[in-house]
Amino acid sequence: xxxxxxxxxxxxxxxxxxxxxxxxxxxxxxxxxxxxxxxxxxxxxxxxxxxxxxxxxxxxxxxxxxxxxxxxxxxxxxxxxxxxxxxxxxxxxxxxxxxxxxxxxxxxxxxxxxxx
Amino acid sequence: xxxxxxxxxxxxxxxxxxxxxxxxxxxxxxxxxxxxxxxxxxxxxxxxxxxxxxxxxxxxxxxxxxxxxxxxxxxxxxxxxxxxxxxxxxxxxxxxxxxxxxxxxxxxxx
Numbered sequence: 001x002x003x004x005x006x007x008x009x010x011x012x013x014x015x016x017x018x019x020x021x022x023x024x025x026x027x028x029x030x031x032x033x034x035x036x037x038x039x040x041x042x043x044x045x046x047x048x049x050x051x052x053x054x055x056x057x058x059x060x061x062x063x064x065x066x067x068x069x070x071x072x073x074x075x076x077x078x079x080x081x082x083x084x085x086x087x088x089x090x091x092x093x094x095x096x097x098x099x100x101x102x103x104x105x106x107x108x109x110x111x112x113x114x115x116x
Numbered sequence: 117x118x119x120x121x122x123x124x125x126x127x128x129x130x131x132x133x134x135x136x137x138x139x140x141x142x143x144x145x146x147x148x149x150x151x152x153x154x155x156x157x158x159x160x161x162x163x164x165x166x167x168x169x170x171x172x173x174x175x176x177x178x179x180x181x182x183x184x185x186x187x188x189x190x191x192x193x194x195x196x197x198x199x200x201x202x203x204x205x206x207x208x209x210x211x212x213x214x215x216x217x218x219x220x221x222x223x224x225x226x
Contacts, residue, residue, distance in 0.1 A: 034214070043206055043219040044159070090158050094214075103149065103172050104215065106158030
């Protein structure tokens with residue numbers, strides 16, 4: 001069974017500081033990995049995804065993530081955080097089923113607070 | 117191009133009642149998935165519909181049922197509502213690729 005662990009429930013960083021959100025996954029095959037962001041009361045917005053190839057993937061809003069198979073990790077990073085980045089971040093693992101997205105399994109999320 | 121639209125945005129129901137939530141997928145998408153997100157939790161997969169049939173199902177009781185129409189839109193029905201069904205219900209659509217999520221329906225059971 002697939003699973004995702006986000007060990008940090010809540011992180012606080014100062015505006016302009018760097019950020020790293022941790023994600024560990026368990027999956028029986030090559031994983032398809034995602035990071036989503038959710039603002040209060042809103043749906044999920046895809047930040048970036050990893051399917052194959054280059055293990056460092058770039059996303060929107062200046063985010064990037066690195067896939068490390070040996071550590072079963074897919075950590076999200078941003079070199080300089082902006083106050084508008086305050087939100088809930090979810091890591092997810094999924095698969096393709098006959099070319100169509102299969103179910104996503106999400107972690108419990110990390111709430112990011114940004115101090116000015 | 118409209119994304120995934122869900123209705124209603126908010127809903128209050130009484131324990132024991134039934135509720136229907138609606139979802140229109142993004143243009144060009146033919147697969148719809150439903151997720152339940154309890155407060156402070158990550159989304160949990162309920163089920164997925166493709167070609168008007170349930171293709172996958174998560175660990176949810178039979179009180180949760182769905183339907184997909186020929187135009188690919190979908191409904192989520194929940195019978196005999198429990199207080200624990202209070203959550204944000206997210207619809208996601210996909211085609212040859214990955215999910216696009218709607219903004220959700222906030223269901224409160226009192």
